[in-house]
Amino acid sequence: MKEKSTFQEFENTYHPHARRKxxxxxxxxxxxxxxxxxxxxxxxxxxxxxxNDTNLSIYGIESTQIYSPAGIFIISILVFKGIVAYGLWFEQEWAPKAAIADAGLGIAICVIMMLVIPFTVDHITFTIRFELVPLYFYFKKMRQIQNIWESV
Incomplete structure (x- = not known):
């Protein structure tokens, strides 16, 4: 007969880097x-x-000036993506929800930059945003592992 430890509830059942896997x-x-x-x-x-000259670009938004509305928006997106990446790497509980929001935001911005802005702004032309492909799979994967992540 196997004896139960009286301190079993204090034993660590969490495996380091289980979420990262x-x-x-x-x-x-x-x-x-x-x-x-x-x-x-x-x-x-x-x-x-x-x-004065800094080339910034993400999801079809481009700016050469940091202190312009587009430049500040690009920097904000990059900082947000960095925070989400940090949360995923260090296995934070909020990370999958933030990653889903990050992917959704990226998809929305790409679609707007592809289908709305070229027809409303004269100097911006239509371009196909290939970032949509990894963003879609990123969104799909994070939705798939969200419940498992939160239960680990």
Whole structure:
């Protein structure tokens, strides 16, 4: 007969990095890319004090000035993506919900930049946003693992 430990409730049943194992390799690669980009984005406003020309672009939004509405919006997106990447890598409970919001925001911005802006702004032309492909699979994967992530 196996004896039960009286301290069983205090034993650690959580396995380190169990949540991280739910993420496919391609998402782990993007996590590190966006951790680095998010960190750089935090310091971009400081570089704007010394340089007027900085090329910023994400999801079809482009800016050459940090202190323009488009530049601030791009920096905000990059910082948000960095925070989400940090949450996923360090297995925060809120991370899948933030990742789903991140993917949804990215898809919405790409669709707007592809289908609305070219027909309302003269100097912007129609382009197909290929970012939609990984964003779709990212959204789908995060929805798939959200419940498992939260129960681990």
């Amino acid at each position: 739910l993420l496919p390799v391609w998402i782990k690669i993007f996590i590190w890319i966006f951790i680095i980009m998010g960190t750089i984005a935090v310091f971009l406003p400081l570089t704007g004090l010394f340089s």
